[in-house]
Amino acid sequence: MRWEHGSLGLGFILLGIAHYMGLFVAPSDAMMGDVGRIFYAHVPTAWVALVMLTASFVGAVGSLWNGRYTWDAATTALAEVGTVLTGLLLFQGAIWAKPTWGVFWSWDPRLTSSAVLFVMFVAVLILRRVVDSPERRLTVTAIATIVAFVDVPIVYMSVKWWNSLHQTPSSPKTVSDTMHLPLRMAAFAMLFIAIGIAVTRWRTIMAGLTLEAAAPDLPTRAPTLSLREEGA
């Protein structure tokens, strides 16, 4: 058993406790009532998604700097986890928006920039799949990740820069004292789960890259004949 499995296990345990407290122990929101309890899932998902994508950006800069495949694998693993969390975030937000705003979706700056972020990173992951050369794949993944990351601070700051329907960022100053514990616990739980999944993915990607380097003629990935590079 590896340490990332422990992180996953701990994360799920904490998540269970945090969501139990969020659903049954913490008071309901003053304005939204019980609908607001999705807050304990949505806000930690948002935080951890942005942390994962920021870490992916750091990995991208590192892989361009030193050209090492460990950094390339980290960039990809973190981008994958961050992208899934961003998609989950949009889904949770839509569930929350319907009873609160009356619509599943609104072209609000926070929602728009988050949707753009999701699609950009999906495109980065698709781009990675169609490049066969490991060296070129490292470069294109890193560059596309760096360019896509520009949207992350925009997502975070959108509620401050523009008049947004979305709530301002949650912090100890904006959240009631009785909600701090389940929120923090849920945040750390999501972080441990995300780290566990990211490290597992990193190991898988590294195993693939190692095999690719050892036996370059072996098809280590599912063939995408219609999308191969020219001359490959």
Place this chain on the structure above:
Amino acid sequence: MTRGLLQTFEILRKDALIEWRARSQAFALACFAITILLLFSFAVGPDTAALRQHAGAYLWLCLLLSSTLLLSRSFQTEVESGALETLILAPVSPPALFYGKAIANAAQLVLLSLVSLPFVVALFDGHFAMPIWKLLPVIVLGSAGLAAPGTLYAALTARLHSRQLLLPLLLFPLIVPCLLASVKATSLVMAGDPMEQMSSWLTLLLCFDLVYWSLCGVLFPRVIDA
């Protein structure tokens, strides 16, 4: 810096010469843009008020769709003739190569928008509440916003068979802020700006251009090295 500017100008002159010699392709691109405008008017129907209200959006969507063809051609000439490696080995700094190509692409987009504008006025009953010259900074900044990341992604996908799919997939989400600001600013020029919002949208466009023209210039050397 002077050397870099001279190299940028030489790349720009080379691309302009190539486009001039292949001006039938530029004509085909203009026809494609006009066809897109026609399709929008057919799709919306004879609702003149709706067409007039959203004329700015149709113009910029037309430019965006046309830009995928223009940008994918940006490096195609060099890739097909095997000249890209020669260009990289030539004593031209990579940032100069990028800025030369990006300026060439931006200039083509500006020309394309100026060609499309009379058709927007004709098809969508476009009126200009503000002086029409106020549209020029919007067109220049908006085209520049499409050109910089588009040129980087065109270089990134130049050697891939799936470039025609990947280029719009990568580019379109990225340029959403540029698209929004360009559409809004164009609509304000056409419908009037009683709340004086024009400067805000132009500022957003300018910030977008500054960020991406700097970032893409820094990243471009790694793209062509790969």
